[in-house]
Amino acid sequence: MRRMGLAGLLILGLLAAPLAVWADEGSCIQCHAPQPGALGEPVALWRGSVHQGNGISCHGCHGGDPTLMSMEAMSPERGFLGAPEDSAVPSFCGRCHVGVEEDYRASAHGLALGEGGPQCVTCHGSHAVRVAGLDLINPQDCSRCHDYGRAGELRTAMEQTETLILALDAELKQLRRIGIAVEDWQGRLFALRNDFHRLFHSVDVDKVRRQTDTFQAKLAGMQDEVAELRAELNQRKWIGAGVVILLLAASGLFALLRQSYGRQENTE
């Protein structure tokens, strides 16, 4: 019994435990997170950002070696880039966002770089970067540099397609939540959204209008495929409802039989 008690203790030890395990986030975060002011703030801002959500940590942008717990982690020999100058921000971000940088540089925004024109961080912020959406185009932010009029037109031109993209994205997330393999669709939608958002960086309303039909046709194709799957899932539910009704009917039938036997037993 004593042995069994020890075994029970061990089993319980295995079955229940506190959640104190955290992934190693690297030396950048370990050193900077506790620091006050500008040295620590970026970590707090980065948490919850789209970059963190996709596994892009400090060294993904700033370089360096997060496996070293010394100042050498931030040496140029370890690929450390530090924070870029304002005019170097587009190249800094463009290492990953290649297409966006290309369209931006060809746009009125990009052409004004270094002469008061905006760069990536002006609109998107730096560390607390969220998934880019149309809410970035708003009177408050755009009016910091120019009238909202043209920007508002651009937003209106993009709104319908953006709404379709968001709706399809939400639908795919729901499907993923029930174990449906949506990676292919999500990959295609991701690429489509990137192309569409890249289009915005040209800040060319006519270009957006010209290409909207192409984007919407591609979206409609994906929506049809998803609708087909939804129909199959609904069919499963109907079959499920039938199975449940049959089982409940069988349960009721057995219960009635039991009642009948019960009456028979009482008369014996």
Add this chain to the structure above:
Amino acid sequence: MSLRKTLVDWLDIRLGIRDLLEQNLTNYLLPRKINIWYTLGAVLLTLFGLQFVTGILLLVYYVPDTEQAFASVQAIMNEVPYGWLIRNLHAVGSNLIVVALLLHMLSVLFMNAYKKPRELTWLSGFLIFNLTLVLCLTGYLLPWSQLSFWATTVATEAPGAIPVIGDDIVRFLRGGAMVGDATLGRFFALHVMGLPLVFGLLVGVHLFCVRRAGISRPPFGEDYQGEPPRYTFEHEHHPGGIPFFPNYAVKDGAVICFFLAVLAVLVFFAPNLFIPPSAFEPADPFVTPPRIKPEWYFLWAYQTLKVFPSELIGLGIQGVLMTLLALLPFLDRSPERRPAKRPLFLVCFVLGILAFVGISVWGHLS
């Protein structure tokens, strides 16, 4: 002569099958006042049978390799005909089994059916309950999802709190310093072969004990006389009782169908009730998902460990509690089985349930 009769005659001459069926079905009498709670054993046998069948079907397509496990489960869910149904029945069914096991144990506790001469029945049942939880834990890792990886990392970390041998136990369980290929290999072997073998043996022992000692009378009603003292083995007969078949078997059938209907509702309409979103992401040792929580039936233990300043104290208290529960028939030796005549036990019973639910909810919200 019909084929059926020919076959039964053939078997009867060789195995005495008619006598066997009579003894165990039609002439096997149960207490007249037997209630619905006695059906839970049959419900559990059915649900375990379903786990066995769906488990074998999953084995056909599952690949126990860290590089392929998640993809193979995805393929089962999306490409294998009715794979989604088989997998959901297996995953959701395991949760329903824990519910049925808890109800079964609570009903046995409430009716004090664990007492002499049924100590071994209780003990084997208690071991089956724990083994089921270990089966759930080992099965949890197999899909190699974020949930699998991190829940197993956390669970296998716990014995590390034991002084001196803790780290060795952790390494033994994982097959290395981290949860990885070796962990998946040993959990897979345990889940599909080692544990089911022990489990089958224990179920056999449990059923043997139930059949050998006889079904206990429900301790209710004015005509309940209490248990006579026993000094030698005596099968508990129920003269004037009702035959197991068909009279009581139909009640078993009714409750089994009801439980299967509940399972079908969950599988077809709410399969995610027991499956959090991180179960649909492939395991990534470098990204800890937010709000990783153990399964609902481990939440009480999870929260208990958090309450105490040291994990070792928490583990110790849980171990003591579980040991007390296992040894209850040997500690509670009073022959009285009527709940109404055992107010202290009744208070402990209700408080125990409230504490389990309360601590679990606390663990969920914390």
